[in-house]
Amino acid sequence: MSAHHKKVSDIEDKQIQIDKASLWAKLPIIGAVLAVAGFALGYFSPSPGGVFAEDAHLWHAKQWTAYLNGFMFALSLGFGGMIFVIIQHLVRANWSIVVRRLAENAMFTLPFVALGGLPLLMGDTGKNVFEWMHVEEMLHDPMLQAKAAYLNTDAFAARFALYLFLWGVVCLLFWKWSRAQDNAKTTEEADALSYKQRFLAPIGLVVFALSMTFGAFDFMMSLDPHWFSTIFGVYYFAGIALTFHAFLVIVCFFLQRGGMLQGVVTPEHYHDLGKFMFGFTVFWTYIGFSQYFLIWYANIPEETDWFQYRAHGQWLSLSMLVIFGRFVLPFFLLLRRGWKRNPNYLVWMAFFVVGMQFIDMFWLIQPPFAHHAASAAHKAGAVEVAEYFHNSITLTGADFGYFIGFVGLFLALFGWSLTTSKLVAIKDPRLEESLNHENF
Amino acid sequence: MAEPKQVSKQASKQKKFGVLAEYDSAAAIFKACEKVRDAGYKRWDSYTPFPVHNLDKAMGIKPSVLPWIVFACGMTGAASGLLLQWWSSTIAYPLVIAGKPLFSFQANVPVTFELGILFSAFGAVFGMLGLNKLPQLYHPLFNIARFARATDDRFFIAIEASDPKYDLEKTRKLLEETAAVAVEEVDD
Known part of the structure; x- marks a missing residue:
């Protein structure tokens, strides 16, 4: 009943093509430059001295922890694209069709960014972060012995190869079919490609759920090999889903600032993305608290340890930042309808949410390093060093470098995919419904 | 013969609820609502057999508290x-x-x-x-036979007599100028 019903044929070409004069057209180059500069900064950044001065191993451990931190952050954006696309096809969603191509571009990055996990399998680099890769120590630890069948380098490599294969197949098939649809000559051809994607969606969902969960176990949970939490994969997913909707808001906002997607993406779509940001904020809290609550209640040392070393000095401040930055603030600041419908406001919240994802990854990945460093120093009798790692967060050039590097890598891949196709799946049979989507 | 006369006398003194207009399509009531909204009426409502999208905007209803x-x-x-x-x-x-x-x-x-x-x-x-002032045990509109079709295939607008702009002749004229298939006054 709306006064003005939009038609697909009304969309001008310049709305759905990257403006060659805009900064967006240079995104692949900008991303590549950031990636090279970031990785160089991360890799070559010298030991900051101090507690690291006497121990080269310790500095390498810190560097590779920073590497893993950046890796898991960039991976979460690719995962976000993957699950977003899968869910939209699975439920045959109308509203999201105008933004789905942007998600497909993010999904495209996943198998390539995932290659960033390879260095951890080469030679002894993995030993810098994964305690369970030290076979001699495993032998003296009955708890780790019991997990040796899962936590060993060969099984890790085999699983990683499987993840790469599955992510590659699922992500690139969706990506390829959707792009092929743009060139469909007939409506039958376009329909057939939509059906194909819809057929792949439930398979992709199972692949995503299992590979993402076990990927989170392998790359993050195993950093503290004594600790285990069956909800850990869901925790990572909650952050992924939350972050990705925020990421879409940022991309849509700046594409529109550059004069693209005008009249295609409307406040109605921002509203829905905002609702998902709010919803997944609550979901993240629910999952994060559930994980904490059961461990707190049962009070078994092997489980509480994981939270113990996040509850001292600066680590406690970081934990508080995660609670307030991931739940309290976004919960209240995304509550009102009008705020979610205002892109100028929502984009700030989106930046905040994406930034918090990095901090959340930092909170998951960095404390085990500090904990191991503190334990080792304690054993060696270096009380001051132990105290330092017990209480202090170490931010080094490696942290910034690898963060920038992985963000750059993601942007380069995302930008390449973005600039080489249309911004909207223009031949999707139900695009018109998405154009005219309204929240009632 | 005194009784019927008394009834009619009573009827003439009867308090009025307002004016009811009937429409035979969602498009018709949508346009009519915009007209009533633009005429500045505040105490009125529309009744449809199914949700008509954006009718709230056509009626100029403010966001709920x-x-x-x-x-x-x-x-x-x-x-x-x-x-x-x-x-x-x-x-x-x-x-x-x-x-x-x-x-x-x-x-x-x-x-x-x-x-x-x-x-x-x-x-x-x-x-x-x-x-929504529910539950409401009595509503004058249910005395109108044609109003039963509000849950079936007809659309209605009722402008209430308590509206400050209400004036029987003008209000009736306004509704008659829309695509209404029938307009009638409703007793309270």
Whole structure:
């Protein structure tokens, strides 16, 4: 009943093509430059001295922890694209069709960014972060012995190869079919490609759920090999889903600032993305608290340890930042309808949410390093060093470098995919419904 | 023969509810609503057999205050849930369980959360009923035979006599100028 019903044929070409004069057209180059500069900064950044001065191993451990931190952050954006696309096809969603191509571009990055996990399998680099890769120590630890069948380098490599294969197949098939649809000559051809994607969606969902969960176990949970939490994969997913909707808001906002997607993406779509940001904020809290609550209640040392070393000095401040930055603030600041419908406001919240994802990854990945460093120093009798790692967060050039590097890598891949196709799946049979989507 | 005369006399003194207009399509009532809205009427409503999208905009209805009621109820619920547990576990019946402190926020989160949800659900349901003035045991429109089709295939607009701009002749004329298939005055 709306006064003005939009038609697909009304969309001008310049709305759905990257403006060659805009900064967006240079995104692949900008991303590549950031990636090279970031990785160089991360890799070559010298030991900051101090507690690291006497121990080269310790500095390498810190560097590779920073590497893993950046890796898991960039991976979460690719995962976000993957699950977003899968869910939209699975439920045959109308509203999201105008933004789905942007998600497909993010999904495209996943198998390539995932290659960033390879260095951890080469030679002894993995030993810098994964305690369970030290076979001699495993032998003296009955708890780790019991997990040796899962936590060993060969099984890790085999699983990683499987993840790469599955992510590659699922992500690139969706990506390829959707792009092929743009060139469909007939409506039958376009329909057939939509059906194909819809057929792949439930398979992709199972692949995503299992590979993402076990990927989170392998790359993050195993950093503290004594600790285990069956909800850990869901925790990572909650952050992924939350972050990705925020990421879409940022991309849509700046594409529109550059004069693209005008009249295609409307406040109605921002509203829905905002609702998902709010919803997944609550979901993240629910999952994060559930994980904490059961461990707190049962009070078994092997489980509480994981939270113990996040509850001292600066680590406690970081934990508080995660609670307030991931739940309290976004919960209240995304509550009102009008705020979610205002892109100028929502984009700030989106930046905040994406930034918090990095901090959340930092909170998951960095404390085990500090904990191991503190334990080792304690054993060696270096009380001051132990105290330092017990209480202090170490931010080094490696942290910034690898963060920038992985963000750059993601942007380069995302930008390449973005600039080489249309911004909207223009031949999707139900695009018109998405154009005219309204929240009632 | 005195009785019928009395009835008609009573009928003429009868308080009026307002004017009812009937439409045979969603498109017709949509345009009519815009016209009534633009004429500046405040106390009027539309009745349709199914939700007509955007009719609220055509009628110029302002956003509901319901979200604020729900928010206030939710916060009250969360606060009372926390207070209840604090009072019962530290004052009314202090009992050390599993070596935990008498009051620790962790143990109290689920009930606090649930009561927050419960109260906001109450706020939403009863707030909605209250704002809609429901339940209403009597409504003058149900005396009109044609109004029964509001739940079947007809669309209605009723402008109430209590509206400050209400004037029987002008209001009736306004509705007759729309695509109404019938316009009639309704007794209260």
